[in-house]
Structure formats: C-alpha cells, structure tokens
Amino acid sequence: MNMTGKNCIVTGAASGIGRAIAEKYVSDGANVCIADLKLEAAQRVAEELTAMGPGRAMAVEMDVTDEDAVNAGVARTVETLGGVDVLVSNAGIQIVHRIEDFPYAEWKKLLAIHLDGAFLTTKACLPHMYKQGSGTVIYMGSVHSKEASPLKSAYVTAKHGLLGLARTLAKEGGPKGVRSHVICPGFVKTPLVEKQIPEQAKDLGISEDEVVSRVMLGQTVDTEFTTVEDIANLAWVFAAFPTNALTGQSLVASHGWYMN
Structure with missing residues (x-):
C-alpha cells in the first residue's frame, strides 16, 4: 500500500493532528491541500512539506462552516492538483460547559465546525470522487464518538454524529467506489x-x-x-487501503481508554 500520486485535502491542517496527517501523506508521495482558517500558517506548512517531499503541498484558506468557501477551496484544489482522492475532515474545536450552563451560541458554533464542516467538505468532494469512480473520506471522530464525559455535551454529540454520516456515506458511496472511515483518538x-x-x-x-x-x-x-503520529499513521492506513473492505468503520486509538 502507498499513496504515491494521490491528491488529498486535509482540513485544519496548519497545526496539530491535521499537520501530522498532511506530513505523513506528503512523505509517502501524496499531494496535499492544507486547508485552514489561518492562511499564513497553512502556507508555511505547505512550503515546509513541499521542501520535505517527495509529494507536494498547497494551501487554501477555508472556513469549513461557509459553503461558498468550502466549494471554492475544493475547486481550487482540483484545478491545481488535478483531482481529489482523499478528504480528511479534521477541523475542530473544543468548548466545555455543563449542559445547563452551555451558551446556545457556543453549542451551535461547535456543532457547525464539526458536523456542518464534515458535511460541506464531503458534499463538495463527492462529485469529483464519483466522476473518477474512487475516493476515501476520513472523519476525525474521538473516543467521545463512543463514550461520554462531563462538560462535553456539544463535542460528544458532534462526534457521535460523525459515525452516522460516515455510515451513510459508506452505503451511498460504496457502489460508486467511495468509502468512508472514522478515526477516534483518545487524548492527544x-x-x-x-x-x-x-x-x-x-x-x-x-x-x-x-x-x-x-x-x-x-x-x-x-x-x-496518544500522539499525533499515532493518528497520522491510522489516517495513512485508511487512505492507502486498496479496497472497500473497511468502509463504514471506526477505529479507536486511545491507549485502552475505550475498548470495543
């Protein structure tokens, strides 16, 4: 298995887990769009990864909750790289409050970034994947896709929701060569x-x-x-895997925090 020549979009890739995934992909010969709300940071990462090679990277500014921005970023990626084979929906935030104290605006903000962002980026990439008859979509879930913790009602709700989106995409996309996965990290x-x-x-x-x-x-x-490298390695396996055998599945990496 390898990713040589694959064209990828990783959201929230200017830092953290997203950057580690982008680096792993480029190191295996993939071309990666660093999609991030912070354009200057994304450009710096793209330059660093391109210099590292053997793949190359580009940067786009993307607010994953803005449909026009998502569509424009995906279109630019396809125009520059020639297509999109892999989407990693990784952009996310964390806000903690007890349920009775959770400001509604903050609840909506978190769900918009995690769920609307996953939906909008998927929707924008699917026509290109369906046209070529192949593609992989990876959602960044969490151990909280399977479990719950106090203070994290919005986050837990969003991460549970990604499982449903991935499973639906697996059913719809499978006949067209597109598969989906959810990575569920513990505390990174x-x-x-x-x-x-x-x-x-x-x-x-x-x-x-x-x-x-x-x-x-x-x-x-x-x-x-758990380390960012641990998660990047899982993202590589899902992206490089050659068949639909794993589609619709989620994998927890949490040092045993959660087991299923």
Whole structure:
C-alpha cells in the first residue's frame, strides 16, 4: 500500500493532528491541500512539506462552516492538483460547559465546525470522487464518538454524529467506489487538549494535574497520551487501503481508554 500520486485535502491542517496527517501523506508521495482558517500558517506548512517531499503541498484558506468557501477551496484544489482522492475532515474545536450552563451560541458554533464542516467538505468532494469512480473520506471522530464525559455535551454529540454520516456515506458511496472511515483518538497532547486542562480544572474543582492524571489518562492502560503520529499513521492506513473492505468503520486509538 502507498499513496504515491494521490491528491488529498486535509482540513485544519496548519497545526496539530491535521499537520501530522498532511506530513505523513506528503512523505509517502501524496499531494496535499492544507486547508485552514489561518492562511499564513497553512502556507508555511505547505512550503515546509513541499521542501520535505517527495509529494507536494498547497494551501487554501477555508472556513469549513461557509459553503461558498468550502466549494471554492475544493475547486481550487482540483484545478491545481488535478483531482481529489482523499478528504480528511479534521477541523475542530473544543468548548466545555455543563449542559445547563452551555451558551446556545457556543453549542451551535461547535456543532457547525464539526458536523456542518464534515458535511460541506464531503458534499463538495463527492462529485469529483464519483466522476473518477474512487475516493476515501476520513472523519476525525474521538473516543467521545463512543463514550461520554462531563462538560462535553456539544463535542460528544458532534462526534457521535460523525459515525452516522460516515455510515451513510459508506452505503451511498460504496457502489460508486467511495468509502468512508472514522478515526477516534483518545487524548492527544495538542493545543486543543492543553486548553481544556485549566478549563476542566476550574469547572470540576480539581487541580490541573488531577485533570491529566484522573480525567484524561486515568482510564488508559499506561497513563500515556496518544500522539499525533499515532493518528497520522491510522489516517495513512485508511487512505492507502486498496479496497472497500473497511468502509463504514471506526477505529479507536486511545491507549485502552475505550475498548470495543
């Protein structure tokens, strides 16, 4: 299995998990669009990855909740790279509140980025994938696609929703050569997770060390964070896999935090 010559779009790819996935793909010969809300950061990453090779990277500014921006970014990618073989819907945020305290505007913002973003990018890419008779869509779920935690009602709802979208796409896209997958990471030490530590400490009335040791890693088998490289390797397997055998499936990478 390899990704030589595949054309890919990774959203939220200017940092964190998205950047690691883009780097993994380029290192195996794929061409990758770094789609991110922060254009300058995306351009820097694209330059760095192109210099690394053997694949190449480009950058587009993309607000995944804006249909026009998504359509324009996908169109530019197809025009520049020649098509789109892989979409990784990775852009996401985290907002934590107890349900009774969750501001409705923040609830809608989180769901829009995770669910509307996944839907809009999928919708924009599918005509190109269907035309060529092949494609892979990978959604960035979470261990919270399978489980729940206090303070994360919006996030848990969104990540559960991605499973339904992926399964529906697997049914609709399978006859046309398009498959879907969901990667479900445990706690990965990214700025998104680091931001949660003081927030959860305040809301739960415990220390930041306790948030890490008890809340985040207490249910793992080895008290270790999952790494961005772990997730990038899974994203490579799903993208490089040659058949529909795995379509509609989700895979948890959480150091045993959740097992199914």
